[in-house]
Amino acid sequence: MSKSYLGVDVGSTTSKCVVIDDDRAILGMSLVTEGIGTEGSTKAVSEVLEQVGVRREDISKTVATGYGRKIFPDSDRKVSELSCHVKGVFSQVPEARTLIDIGGQDAKVMSITESGIMTNFQMNDKCAAGTGRFLDVMARILQLDVAQLEGEYFKAAKPSKISSTCTVFSESEVISQLASGEKREDVVAGICQSVATRFASLVMRVGITPTLCMSGGVAKNGGVRDALEKELGLQIVCPPNAQYMGALGAALYAWETEHGIIRL
Known part of the structure; x- marks a missing residue:
């Protein structure tokens, strides 16, 4: 057996x-x-x-x-x-050399050698901003399932500006934008862009060597992936079942x- x-x-x-x-x-x-x-x-x-x-x-x-x-x-x-x-x-x-992992409560960037060994990493685990938890909170405010964020992102014409780096303050900011009449899809796009902007700075601390890959639950969100690709200027490869x-x-x-x- x-x-x-x-x-x-x-x-x-x-x-x-x-x-x-x-x-x-x-x-x-x-x-x-x-x-x-x-x-x-x-x-x-x-x-x-x-x-x-x-x-x-x-x-x-x-x-x-x-x-x-x-x-x-x-x-x-x-x-x-x-x-x-x-x-x-x-x-x-096997060609992966830089790995992004955004989980429920933290975010990580790792450098990988050609033999598959991790040589460097950066981790942001002090705040839930930019993580899966952040997206869950934002989706709830918008009365969406988190899986629906991707579809809304790609409908946006003018992404809203989410300036806060704190989940709690971002929540208030999103509520205010909705109250002022901003479209839901534009707010979603702004949320995805804020995650990408926040995470890009973490990536830059490690440095990027292609191929750039992404794992973790947030990897399923095409809106975040697209915003991050634009922020970093590189294509992101997601393995099956990331x-x-x-x-x-x-x-x-x-x-x-x-x-x-x-x-x-």
Whole structure:
């Protein structure tokens, strides 16, 4: 029977799992919109095991990553989300040299060597501005699902100016703009541009070497991607299932652990 390896990414707002086989091919993936401090990781593990058709005891090795990795039970190893996102993305896009990861509560930029090793990074985890949490708050004000922001962005004719760098102040600013009659799609475009402008400064601290890739939940938002590409003047490559790259990297570390390869 072929061996299976489990990667669990316990994030701030979601829990993701990936199972791979001994050839490092993806067998299954699961995502539960519950993060650290919830039963999200347990649910995600149950879902992916049922999907793949294996029992928990049949998993050869398990690696946990993400904000909640330290409190995830029954893992053979715990690895930082930085290393896991790099490994996951590099396995899908070997030409990746700079990686952007915008998650629920923080944002990261990482430099990657041609052999897939992270050499430098910058992280903004002091404020939720520009993260998935920020977009969730803005979407709620606009009475939209966060998945609808992309469509609104591309309808905009004149993006609004969002000047605040704080989520709370940005919320007040957006409410005022709506009250003054600005179109919802223009406000959405302004929000996406504000995320891009804020994040571009973080990217510049690391420096950009093409190919530029993006992972994490915000990578699914085409409006943010488009605004960021314009801000940076470079195309952004998104690997398939970009939100699962941390969990995939964790599964690959599980495979390496089983085979006696201990490296970050």
